Amino acid sequence: MSTPATTHFRAKEFRLGSFLFTGLTGAATFLILAILVVILTDVVIHGLPNLSWRFVSTIPKKDIFDPATTGILPMIVGTTIRVLLMTIFVLPVGVITAVYLTEYAPNTALLTRIIRAAVNNLAGVPSVVFGLFGLGFFINFVGKNLDAILHNGSQAWGQPSLIWASLTLAVMTLPVVIVATEESLKAVPPGLREASLALGATKLKTIVKIVLPQALPGILTGGILSISRAAGEVAPILFTGVAYYMSTLPTHLTDQFMDLGYDVFVLSTQSPNIDKTQPILYATVLVLLILTFALNIVAILIRSNMRRKMRLLQ
């Protein structure tokens, strides 16, 4: 009995191409992750020692460059308020639009495709153009006309302020909310809708009582992602309300505000003594990163939890 020549199906030669290709692409992936790690490590190493409760809770008296007296409380407050205001505007509009696209819009209709195209385009508009939009539309048109209508002589509304900056950011992050909400609406099993309709519920009631509660985690994810994105953006607020320095915290919708990201920019480029300022610059960056990352991680966790639950439901 003769044995066949090859019974083991093992590769005769070492496949160089395969190794190289996998190695190179793996190395590329590793490099990208390394970039992330390097940036984070650098910020944490240089920022953490300079982070203190005093720093985070102080309003700077005059000079934001002096490590001894400065603080970032107004920046934290400013960033937080503008982002919360934005959420009030963007969540309802975004969720309703997503509901329309998923539940009502006929897929082949021209209007549906135009709306989707518009959402896509909004997502691609440069952030500085949003700033120009905020200036040209909200401040110069809406604000100035509001002042004219109110006849009170003051120019309160025709100026850069919290309200216009927040509205500008709402327009900017609308696509984020719409996409996240649509994803979660699509994940609701159609059987649930059918069951509700077969019982004699109207479409609207079905959406409100059955579909939206199921989609809540996804909507939440969208909201959190939009907050995280808006918190870090500086260009849209440059002309729509951010201030270089304010001695008090903002209290009215027409107030200007300070901002963490803008502060990073100012400290980086306009400091009289960069070596002296560097510690507080790093600490500010660290706070900004903690804020955006915490939000991002929460959103990712909610989303993966939701996806896991969906798989169980199927």
Added chain:
Amino acid sequence: MTQLMPEISLPKIVPAEARTGVPAGSQALISIENLSLYYGASKALKNISLTLGERVVTAFIGPSGCGKSTLLRCLNRMNDLIDNVRIEGAVKIGGHDIYDSAVDVIELRKRVGMVFQKSNPFPKSIFENVAYGLRLHGLKDQGSLAAAVEESLRGAALWDEVKDRLHASALGLSGGQQQRLCIARAIAIKPEIILMDEPASALDPIATARVEELILELKENFTIVIVTHNMQQAARISDFTAFFYIGELVEFDATAKVFTNPAKKQTEDYVTGRFG
């Protein structure tokens, strides 16, 4: 103890005419008149006419794609939800054409309930699932709700199994229990007609037998139309059977006749398993 494979038994009802499902001395409840349905350009239902009587179980049988589910969904206008669907002809329930423009679909669906192939309880508690339809149609008082929920769960032969955990999640029930919960949910709002689209096809034999038992009980108070691909099931529980093939109604008669002495050769080929 339910037998898993009971013998085919002869029905006690003698039909008045061959082409209607209306027992002698009884009223026609559903009258389908020259119904055709188009998905875009393709004709899925071809000129269907049949009459179904009150408080009987009518089965729609036929191979995959013959249109039986589509026809079922016409009876509560669930096909409205699909884009590009067009209807010709009429479907009359209690003498009124349900496709008339003056008909309120919501009211229609209160009176014609549906149970689906894949059980679809809401991700809520058992109680809330049954109460959902009741609340929809205006019942608010806690006491009445609780009484109505209990009545429905008893009617679906589920009460004893869940009475101690009414507020537990419905998703924790077994497949068969979930389907009986869906039945309870459907009968809670007291429809006249219950449409069932292959209600036991996703269930194991024991759960299937319980659902079939339930259908025979429900027959006393409801008119039931059931789509099934399981011929033995149709033979077991239905009074009248309609056999469909590629969108056409081939034969419609008392169940015993369709299964033991069908008028058409096609029907005979199908029920004896020569194709399908």
Added chain:
Amino acid sequence: MGIHRGHNARPLEWLAEKGILVVSLTAIVMVFLIFAFVTREALPLLLGQMNSAARQAVIPVADLDKIPPEKLRAYLELTPEQFKAMDRDTKELLMQTKVDAAKEAPEDKDAGVNTTEWRYLLLPHQWTGYDRPSYIWQPVSTIKKYNLVPLIVGSIKATFVALLFAVPLALAAAIYVSQLSRPQYKEIIKPAIELLSGIPSVVVGFFALIVMATVLQKIFGYESRLNAFVAGIALGFAIIPVVFSIAEDSLTSVPRSFTQAALALGASRWQAAWQVVLPAALPGVFAAVVLGFGRAMGETMIVLLASGNASIMSWNLFDSTRTITATIAAEMGEVVAGGDHYRILFLIGAMLFVVTFFSNMAAVLVMDRLKKRLEGKT
């Protein structure tokens, strides 16, 4: 006859559904408003109504009552409210100021030139004091120079470096994650790269300014510490997640049956990826690159911090550079509202919007065709 549910028995529902439709139009409305109102501020410039000449035609004070009020208002550079509120004596004073100023106008051959005309915005010009025709962007100067070419070149340079750096990396990583690595890794790598996109661009710019610029200068030894190259690499950090996620999605949406067919024929994993999957996903990869391009062109804070901001005309990647976005961001804070500098900034903003709008459309169209092709519809 389609059967629709809009029934009169439920007016509240009908109203709510119409309301939902109206709200959903917001996205469309916003895109229009953005284009309309950015262009609105630039419109007088586009229509040639602005005149930025250092020496303007002077109207003698005696002619105060002879010229039409609208012309006088424009000449005095007042808003309609200011003009109405002003009394005659003040107007006379303003006119006299203009006459005096004209006497001090620079003795420059270019003083009478309206530098907002298109030929000065785009073509080189020999300005006084320069030995040959040049492209100059120098808005703060006696003779204001508004040539856009240095800015456009600056944006192109930085974007070019960004794409050169980011696309191979992101694409390689996408291939690795989607086709070659173990599926468990995907669960960690994808969110990690998404986390990279969560770093605000001002932080990336800060990192480039403080850390990267020094390191890169040591390695490559060029003269300007901040230049298009540094900004481009930093821009690359920002667009890697964008290119990666879209490319990876495209690669993953190629049906597994293609890969399995190739493997069953004896191909190795990388051969299947390179020869079967990648070509099938090519439109999606292309779209990813186009979106990355749009993102890089539109990015502001990174270039503001890391590119050096010298608005000189040069194709050298290692020269200090100014981009369109950085110009808008840096100079808008100091312009006179309604003046020509203000309007030029809106103009380049509008141009930027148009460029990214079309590149976005192209990417979306390509993606749609890819989806249809994979579903077997074309």
